[in-house]
Structures are given as C-alpha cells and as structure tokens.
Amino acid sequence: CNLSTKDLTVIEDQLTHLATACRVAQGYATQFQDAQLRGLASTVAQHHRQQYDALFQFLNGCQ
Amino acid sequence: MQNTMQNQQNPGNQPMQGMTDQELAFDLLYQEKALMANISSEVVEGSQSGLRNVLNDMFMQMGQDQLQIFQVMNQKGWYQLKPAQPQDIQTAKQKYQNMCV
Numbered sequence: 001c002n003l004s005t006k007d008l009t010v011i012e013d014q015l016t017h018l019a020t021a022c023r024v025a026q027g028y029a030t031q032f033q034d035a036q037l038r039g040l041a042s043t044v045a046q047h048h049r050q051q052y053d054a055l056f057q058f059l060n061g062c063q
Numbered sequence: 064m065q066n067t068m069q070n071q072q073n074p075g076n077q078p079m080q081g082m083t084d085q086e087l088a089f090d091l092l093y094q095e096k097a098l099m100a101n102i103s104s105e106v107v108e109g110s111q112s113g114l115r116n117v118l119n120d121m122f123m124q125m126g127q128d129q130l131q132i133f134q135v136m137n138q139k140g141w142y143q144l145k146p147a148q149p150q151d152i153q154t155a156k157q158k159y160q161n162m163c164v
Contacts, residue, residue: 007114010105014118021098028091034084036135041091044128051121058117 001062011059015052022048085141088132092142095129 003011025045032038082090099122106118136142 001111001113003114004110006108007111010108010118011114013105014102014121017098017101018121021094024094025091028087031082032084032087037084037088040128040131040135041087044091044095044132047124047128051124055117055121058113 001058003062011055015055015059018048018052018055022052085136085139088136088141092129092132092136095125095132099125099129 001007022045025041025048029038029041029045032041102118102122102125106115106122109115109118133142137144
C-alpha cells in the first residue's frame with residue numbers, strides 16, 4: 001500500500017477513536033428512555049463498527 | 064464543556080448511569096462532532112489515495128448520523144437555533160457579491 005509512517009499513525013488513531021465511539025454508542029443505546037433515540041444510538045454504533053471494519057480491512061490489505 | 068467534564072469523571076468512556084435522555088443526546092452529538100473534527104484534521108496527513116477514500120466515506124457517514132441526532136434533539140426542543148433575519152441575509156449578499164474578483 002506504500003503506507004507512510006503518517007498514514008499508519010492516522011489509521012491507528014482512527015481505529016482507536018472508532019472503537020471507543022462504538023462502545024459509547026452501544027452503551028447509550030441501552031440507556032435512552034426514548035425508543036427513537038435508542039434506535040438512533042444503535043444505528044450510530046453499527047455504523048462505527050462498520051467504519052472500524054472498513055479501516056481495519058484496509059490496513060489488513062497492506063504489507 | 065459538559066462533555067469534557069463528563070469525560071474527566073468517566074475515564075472508561077462509558078455512559079454514566081442516571082443521565083437524562085437530553086444529556087445522553089448532547090453527549091452523543093458531541094462525540095460525533097469530535098470524531099468528524101478529528102478525521103478532517105487527519106485526512107490531510109494521508110498520502111495514500113485509498114486511505115483518503117476510506118476516511119472520506121467515514122466522514123460523510125458520520126455527518127449524516129450527526130445531523131440525524133441534531134434533528135431529533137431539535138424536534139424535542141433540546142437544541143434550538145435562532146433564525147437568520149432576512150435583512151442580515153441581504154446584507155451578507157451585498158457584502159460578498161464582488162469580494163472574490
């Protein structure tokens with residue numbers, strides 16, 4: 001992938017943030033009293049998980 | 064400020080028990096804003112087009128989610144915006160119509 005050290009730093013930083021964001025949103029999905037907000041938090045958590053997977057797959061495809 | 068204080072009291076990054084829906088919604092909104100700000104500052108450091116594409120896709124998705132959170136909060140009256148006055152809009156149009164020539 002011709003990754004630079006900066007590229008790798010960016011990837012690691014984003015994966016760290018996404019992992020945290022995913023856990024936080026999952027937690028909110030269980031704490032909201034309002035059903036609409038519970039669903040929204042659950043969707044946000046799912047999207048962060050997908051974003052994490054996409055970025056990890058990119059990293060995994062590099063030597 | 065609210066988000067910062069909560070994170071200081073909550074280093075595990077987990078939602079705190081006993082928060083109201085409004086507090087949780089603000090916290091989730093701030094989280095999405097912070098993620099977007101972080102990506103926008105880091106994508107410019109990427110030298111690989113494939114990496115930039117992944118980050119740009121993430122940014123767009125987060126923007127859609129963040130807007131949805133705001134819209135729900137706005138509907139519930141938790142996050143109200145002040146409408147711009149027509150006169151102020153006209154003034155802005157006149158001010159900027161020939162600025163970049």
